[in-house]
Amino acid sequence: MTSTHSASSSPSRAGAAMTDSSHAPGADTGAAKRAKTSGLTDDSAGMSYLDSLPRRLITVMLPLLVFVFVLLFPFYWMAITAIKPNYQLTDYANYSPLWVVGPTLDHIKYLLFETTYPYWLWNTLYVSFAATAISLVASVFAAYAIERLRFKGSRWVGLGIFLAYLVPPSILFIPLALMVFKLGIYDSKLALIFTYPTFLVPFSTWLLMGYFRSIPYELEECALVDGASRWQILIKVLLPLSIPGLISAGIFSFTLSWNEFIYALTFIQSSENKTVPVGVLTELVRSDVYEWGSLMAGALIGSLPVVILYSFFVDYYVSSMTGAVKE
């Protein structure tokens, strides 16, 4: 993350400095001319520095390009590694590491037909959906109760939930393992479906609490007078208004579950019950033999669902981060 930021911010600063010296005079006279011809243009003058094309190239496009490059390069690397024949993988002397000659689907075939990868994918999907659904339902109730029912000690419960979120999974997995064994769900999807909410619920509850808080209290009072019960208020007024919040909580939960590693590593043993992150790492790395091609193919295919999910809901997601219900 940090490297991304520094890499993208320094060129943009350099770009800004350059434009100050080279293009500012031209823009200034342009603005002045326009101001002279009509007295009404000055509210657009603030954005006119974006007008000229070369300027925009340097101040907007270039930093954006750098940013996109830094973000997408790992994916590119994954993609070309996934289709590179094995003999090219480490032979940088004869083959460019950035390019593929004679791409092959062997790795992908191997992954899909000779490992239990399809199971992993299905497991991950199943577990993520189930854990997300459970967590969302629990969080909606928790957040509503803490935020709106204002029972005695609701603040402390809220704080407690937040603290629970801060307990690292690497500590929590020991007591959880005990419970998983006692419940007899070790090495099954249920083990993950029931343990993921331990970190998903606190997170989603906090996100939703903030969201519920932004919905005017008057709306609820109005619904009360209109004859709605608490349950109806939640279902018919609050939740429809919280859809962006629900979606972002859902996306976050789904992503966290999808990428979860520690619990999936410890609570699952058999190959066909593994999830993608664990499976790829434990089954495709045999002592010191790395199946790079399949590994990368597995990682790439494994990240697709999350990418698709994000791209579908990006609007909601952004709106829930930047603001809430406006009347």
Next chain:
Amino acid sequence: MATVDIRAVTKAYGSTPVIHGVDIDIHDGEFVVLVGPSGCGKSTLLRMIAGLENISGGEIRIGNRVVNEVPPKERDIAMVFQNYALYPHMTVGANMGFSLKLRKAPKAEIDARVNRAAGILGLSHLLDRFPRQLSGGQRQRVAMGRAIVRDPQVFLFDEPLSNLDAKLRVQMRTEIKELHQRLKTTTVYVTHDQIEAMTMADKIVVMHDGVVEQIGAPLDLYDQPANQFVAGFIGSPSMNFIKGKVQVNGTAAFVTPSGAKFPLDRVPEGAVGKDAIYGLRPEHVRIDPQGVPVEIVVVEPTGSEILAIVRVGEQEIACLFRERLSLAPGETIHISPQPGMTHLFDAVSGQRL
């Protein structure tokens, strides 16, 4: 439609009392306005009638039913909130029909009632819009529509016009009044604007710091304010309060510390010789060569009338003249009150004498 009886109602938030024993009788079909300065407890009282705040003491009845423990949805009331509180995710039609839908009314009936209310309020062409696509005045009307669709026993309004601009406010005032004349539903209306109160109410309840100062018809409050607070609150520009004493030397008169003598309509028992407050509305001052000499400080013509601030000794008096007088600051004029239009208050308690 129903009566609303408020009996010795008190309210405390934690240990802070905000309403100290309020009694109000609201008759069937009456339009009652609760008015008072900010923070006096109007909204709190209204919310107690609605059931959104619990009642710390006393009793509220709607119809013949004590509603202290009755939840809002069973009180058969409709409330219009200051910010309208329209459901942003529902169309105007859905907003208006929401309460009926919750009651599981048949769809045809909901549509019929929504359409009727929309017709009354001129909202028929907006039923498919969302609240964010409406102007302030239209939202206000939707909020009212939502209330009238239900045909409740009582309407409660909490400063419904305060978010509108001055012109629209006057227009909506008339509309609400007309609506009431048409529906004849008992209405409790909260405002801090005394003009709204005067123009709309059948009965005004003036509140101050959690107590009722006076209840009465608008003109009664104007003519016979029970105390200095009501006298100052009702009427615009507000009443002049002049400090001085009641003296009887031959004829009874109110004498200011500077020696100016104002005529009294009557001499209340036991007031003679005591400090008192002389109340005189600006519009009840007239030019009178035999009157009290005063010096003009400021002149503010508004076209239809002239507001002049004049000085008597150390005290200033606002005078409103409807005639086109040529007045200049520094001049001395002679004024006297219109007979029968003066008020006298106790200097200590502020009660009417």
